[in-house]
Amino acid sequence: MVKHKTSALQENQGVSNSETTNASSIAKIKSNRKNTTDVDTLLSGILNRDITILSKSITLIESSLPEHAQKSNELLKKCLPHANKSVRIGITGVPGVGKSTFIEVFGSFLTSIGKRVAVLAVDPSSSITKGSILGDKTRMETLVKNKNAFIRPSAASDTLGGVARKTRESIILCEAAGFDVILIETVGVGQSETTVHSMVDFFLLLQLTGAGDELQGMKRGILEMSDAVVINKADGANLNLAKSTASDFKKTLHLYNEKPSGWIPKVSTCSAIENKGIEDVWSIIQEYLQVTSKNDFFSIKRNEQNTFWLTETIKNSLTSSFFNNKTVKNELEQQLKLIEKNKTTPFAAAEYILNIKTKN
Amino acid sequence: MVKHKTSALQENQGVSNSETTNASSIAKIKSNRKNTTDVDTLLSGILNRDITILSKSITLIESSLPEHAQKSNELLKKCLPHANKSVRIGITGVPGVGKSTFIEVFGSFLTSIGKRVAVLAVDPSSSITKGSILGDKTRMETLVKNKNAFIRPSAASDTLGGVARKTRESIILCEAAGFDVILIETVGVGQSETTVHSMVDFFLLLQLTGAGDELQGMKRGILEMSDAVVINKADGANLNLAKSTASDFKKTLHLYNEKPSGWIPKVSTCSAIENKGIEDVWSIIQEYLQVTSKNDFFSIKRNEQNTFWLTETIKNSLTSSFFNNKTVKNELEQQLKLIEKNKTTPFAAAEYILNIKTKN
Structure with a gap:
C-alpha cells in the first residue's frame, strides 16, 4: 500500500520475519520485547530522562492489550505529579506547507536555547502493521540525533478518540521525563485539528503564500482556533508575496471576536529552509504565556480541557x-x-x- | 422581566388570573382548554386546513405532559404520509437586521403567488409562563391577518434540543395542513443556527450594510452554512453601500470550498421596507431547488437530517x-x-x- 505522505512522522510498512529466522529465536525476541519491566523501574527511568525507557513506556500506554491497561494506568498516575510543567504547542497546516522542516528548525532552535523538546504527532489515518514499526524521521535528521529532542510517530488506533487518548497520555510521560516544550504535529485536514487544539496551550497554523487562495482547502474553524498564523517559505522571490499574505491574514483575524484568552492572534512570516523568523515564533509564544499566565487563562484552559x-x-x-x-x-x-x-x-x-x- | 427583543415571534408575560374570578369557573375553563379532542378529529381538521385545529395540535405536541406524548406521537404518525411536500427555509441574522419585516414582506409575496406560508421560530431563550401565551405578532401585522399564512411563536423548552424537536414536529403538522413554504426564523446568535440548519432545505442569512464590519459578532460557521446572503435595508442613502457589501460577500463566499450540494451560495440585496428585491430571493431559492432536485441532493440532505x-x-x-x-x-x-x-x-x-x- 502506497500511502500519500502527509507527515514526516508517519510509519513505514513493517518488516516481515525472514523465512530463515529460527522460530524459537523469534519467540525469544518477542518475549524480550514484551513490557515485562515493572512500573517502578519504568517510572525511575522516565524521571531519570532515559529515552529508551520513555519509548518503552509510550509503547506500553499505546498497547491495546487488556493486561497492559492496569500497568499503564498505574504508571500514568505515578508520572502525574511530575507532569504539567511544559508548554504544549499544536502545529498544523495543509500537506506541503513544510511542517516537518519547520519542526526540525524550530525544535533545533529551542534546544539551542536550553529547552528539551518532544515531538508527537496526531494522524488518525496512521495504520499499524503487526510487525515492527519504523518511524520515518528522515525529514528531521538533525533533530532526531539531538540528545535534547525526542520524536515519536503518531499512535495508531481505529478511532481519532483512540489516537487522542494515547497522545494525551504520552504528553504526561514526556513531561515527567523533563521535556519542557511539547510540539504536537497534526495533518492539516479534517477533524484532527480540533482534537489537537483541545490538548495544547498554543495552536499554531502554518500557511503558504498566495493572496486569498491560501484559505481554500482549509476549514474556516481552523483559522478561528489559531493563536498564531505563520507564513512559511518566506524566502527568495516569495518574500514580498509572503508579507502581503501576512497582511491579508492580519485583516481577516482582526474581524474575529476577541478570544476568551484576551489574546489577539499574531501573524508572522518565516523561512524554515533559510532559518529565518524562527525566533519570532518563539517570542510570540513567550508573549502568549505571559498574557495567559497573568489573567490565569493558561490554567483555566487546562482545567477546561x-x-x-x-x-x-x-x-x-x-x-x-x-x-x-x-x-x-x-x-x-x-x-x-x-x-x-x-x-x-x-x-x-x-x-x-x-x-x-x-x-x- | 423585560426581555430584549430578538424576535417578533417572542412571547409576552402571561396574564395572571384575576382575583375576582370564581375558582370553579377557572377549573371549568382550564378543563375545556385541555386537549380532549381525539386524534382522528385533529387529523381531519389538519388535513382540512383548519388553522384552529392546527394550533391546537401544535400545542399538543409542545406539551410536556406524559399523557399527551402517546397521543402526540399517534397524530404525527398519521400526518407523516401527508408531510414532506414543502420547501423548508431557515432565516437568520443578528438582532436589528430586520428579520421580522423581511418575513412579513417575503411571506406576503409568497401568498400573492399562490403559496401557503407557515412561519415558525426557534428561540432557545424563550421562557414560558404558566398562564396564557400571547404571541407578539405586531411586527407582522399584514401576514398575521393573511388566511394563507400561519405564524407560530417558538416552542418553549429547557433545552435547545427540546425546542428543536418540537419545531421539527410542528413542521410535519404544518406540511400536512397544506403549507408549501415553511419559514423558520432563528435568532442570529449562538447554537440555534446549527439546529435550524439541520432541519431546513435552504438556509438564508440576512445581513446589514457595512464594509467588513458586518462579519463581526457573527460566527464564521454561519456564513459557511448559508445558501444565500441577502443584504437587507438596501434603500435610500444606504443603497450603494449595500451593493459594495454584497460584492464583499461574493468574494468571501468565493473562497469557500464547493458545497456537497454543488450549489454556489448567492448574494443579493433587498429592502424589506420598500418591498424591493424580494422576488429575487424567491428566484434564488427556486434555482436552488432545481439544482438540488436534479442532482438528488435535496432528498439526500433530508435523509441525512x-x-x-x-x-x-x-x-x-x-x-x-x-x-x-x-x-x-x-x-x-x-x-x-x-x-x-x-x-x-x-x-x-x-x-x-x-x-x-x-x-x-
Whole structure:
C-alpha cells in the first residue's frame, strides 16, 4: 500500500520475519520485547530522562492489550505529579506547507536555547502493521540525533478518540521525563485539528503564500482556533508575496471576536529552509504565556480541557457501546427505513430504540 | 422581566388570573382548554386546513405532559404520509437586521403567488409562563391577518434540543395542513443556527450594510452554512453601500470550498421596507431547488437530517440520563478535583465513573 505522505512522522510498512529466522529465536525476541519491566523501574527511568525507557513506556500506554491497561494506568498516575510543567504547542497546516522542516528548525532552535523538546504527532489515518514499526524521521535528521529532542510517530488506533487518548497520555510521560516544550504535529485536514487544539496551550497554523487562495482547502474553524498564523517559505522571490499574505491574514483575524484568552492572534512570516523568523515564533509564544499566565487563562484552559476529555470519554464510551449493540444495529436499520417511508419520525424512532434496549 | 427583543415571534408575560374570578369557573375553563379532542378529529381538521385545529395540535405536541406524548406521537404518525411536500427555509441574522419585516414582506409575496406560508421560530431563550401565551405578532401585522399564512411563536423548552424537536414536529403538522413554504426564523446568535440548519432545505442569512464590519459578532460557521446572503435595508442613502457589501460577500463566499450540494451560495440585496428585491430571493431559492432536485441532493440532505436527528436524540438521551444520575454527579465532582490535583487523568477518571455506574 502506497500511502500519500502527509507527515514526516508517519510509519513505514513493517518488516516481515525472514523465512530463515529460527522460530524459537523469534519467540525469544518477542518475549524480550514484551513490557515485562515493572512500573517502578519504568517510572525511575522516565524521571531519570532515559529515552529508551520513555519509548518503552509510550509503547506500553499505546498497547491495546487488556493486561497492559492496569500497568499503564498505574504508571500514568505515578508520572502525574511530575507532569504539567511544559508548554504544549499544536502545529498544523495543509500537506506541503513544510511542517516537518519547520519542526526540525524550530525544535533545533529551542534546544539551542536550553529547552528539551518532544515531538508527537496526531494522524488518525496512521495504520499499524503487526510487525515492527519504523518511524520515518528522515525529514528531521538533525533533530532526531539531538540528545535534547525526542520524536515519536503518531499512535495508531481505529478511532481519532483512540489516537487522542494515547497522545494525551504520552504528553504526561514526556513531561515527567523533563521535556519542557511539547510540539504536537497534526495533518492539516479534517477533524484532527480540533482534537489537537483541545490538548495544547498554543495552536499554531502554518500557511503558504498566495493572496486569498491560501484559505481554500482549509476549514474556516481552523483559522478561528489559531493563536498564531505563520507564513512559511518566506524566502527568495516569495518574500514580498509572503508579507502581503501576512497582511491579508492580519485583516481577516482582526474581524474575529476577541478570544476568551484576551489574546489577539499574531501573524508572522518565516523561512524554515533559510532559518529565518524562527525566533519570532518563539517570542510570540513567550508573549502568549505571559498574557495567559497573568489573567490565569493558561490554567483555566487546562482545567477546561481536562473536563472536556473526561466527559468526552464517557460520552463516547456510552454511545459506542450502545450503537455497537447488535439489537440496536438491527433496529436502527429498520427504523431508518420506516423514516424514509414516512412511517415514523426520527424522535419516535429514537424512543422506540431506547425502549427496546432498556428491555434487553 | 423585560426581555430584549430578538424576535417578533417572542412571547409576552402571561396574564395572571384575576382575583375576582370564581375558582370553579377557572377549573371549568382550564378543563375545556385541555386537549380532549381525539386524534382522528385533529387529523381531519389538519388535513382540512383548519388553522384552529392546527394550533391546537401544535400545542399538543409542545406539551410536556406524559399523557399527551402517546397521543402526540399517534397524530404525527398519521400526518407523516401527508408531510414532506414543502420547501423548508431557515432565516437568520443578528438582532436589528430586520428579520421580522423581511418575513412579513417575503411571506406576503409568497401568498400573492399562490403559496401557503407557515412561519415558525426557534428561540432557545424563550421562557414560558404558566398562564396564557400571547404571541407578539405586531411586527407582522399584514401576514398575521393573511388566511394563507400561519405564524407560530417558538416552542418553549429547557433545552435547545427540546425546542428543536418540537419545531421539527410542528413542521410535519404544518406540511400536512397544506403549507408549501415553511419559514423558520432563528435568532442570529449562538447554537440555534446549527439546529435550524439541520432541519431546513435552504438556509438564508440576512445581513446589514457595512464594509467588513458586518462579519463581526457573527460566527464564521454561519456564513459557511448559508445558501444565500441577502443584504437587507438596501434603500435610500444606504443603497450603494449595500451593493459594495454584497460584492464583499461574493468574494468571501468565493473562497469557500464547493458545497456537497454543488450549489454556489448567492448574494443579493433587498429592502424589506420598500418591498424591493424580494422576488429575487424567491428566484434564488427556486434555482436552488432545481439544482438540488436534479442532482438528488435535496432528498439526500433530508435523509441525512433524519439520520442526524435519530442518532442525536439517542445520544442526548443516553448522556443526559447518565450525567443526571446522582451517583455519577458526585463521582464526577470528586474525580475532577483529583484531576486538578494531578492524582488521576481524565481517561482513568472516565473509566472509574463508567465502572461505578455499571455496578449500580
